[in-house]
Amino acid sequence: MKLYGAPQTRSVQAVWMLEECGARYERVLVDIRGGAQHTPEYHAINPMEKVPALVDGEARIAETGAICAYLADRFPEAELAPRIHDPERGRYLQWLFFSGSCVEPSFMEKVLGIDVNPSQAGWGNYAKVLDVLEEGVGDGPWLLGDRFTAADVVIGSGLYFGVRLFDLIAPRPAFDAYIDRCMARSAFVRAQELAEDWT
């Protein structure tokens, strides 16, 4: 299994997930600052020419949420996803998709300082997304209660990015407590180090 990535990118989320799974994998640097993502070879792995991307035998997966979902199913013994007939799988999938469809666009809304019509924008608006996130992580410890899943890797990474690394989200007690729980996981700690070293 090969993870294509680069330092200081969303690749850290995929590394965190791989570490949660206890997977054996190789980290392959894509020098995105030098343009290495725009080669025909890498385009064949991820046509968006972005990192991260995962190659597992014949399987090729890009989009961080999809990589996390794939890995959770690929390593069922790690118990990072409700099984297919478990009703909790509905909420799990909702949170996994919520990141790419709502959290990320809402961050862009904030960065660009634009106002959107919440009925037209698929993500509602930034304020609504934050309120839904707060409600989701509020009771804790995880999005599905006592059960830590791949959805926490994805949502936890987004909140860590928005609250702790960049000043995109004003701190709220529920966010801080949830981020602290994520940061206390040994896989999270390992990922922060590993994802900086792609030599």
Ligand SMILES: N[C@@H](CCC(=O)N[C@@H](CS)C(=O)NCC(=O)O)C(=O)O
């Ligand atoms: N929607 C993608 C976004 C991936 C993305 O934007 N990656 C950035 C780094 S965090 C990248 O590869 N940038 C290089 C480029 O676009 O040339 C995901 O969730 O994986």
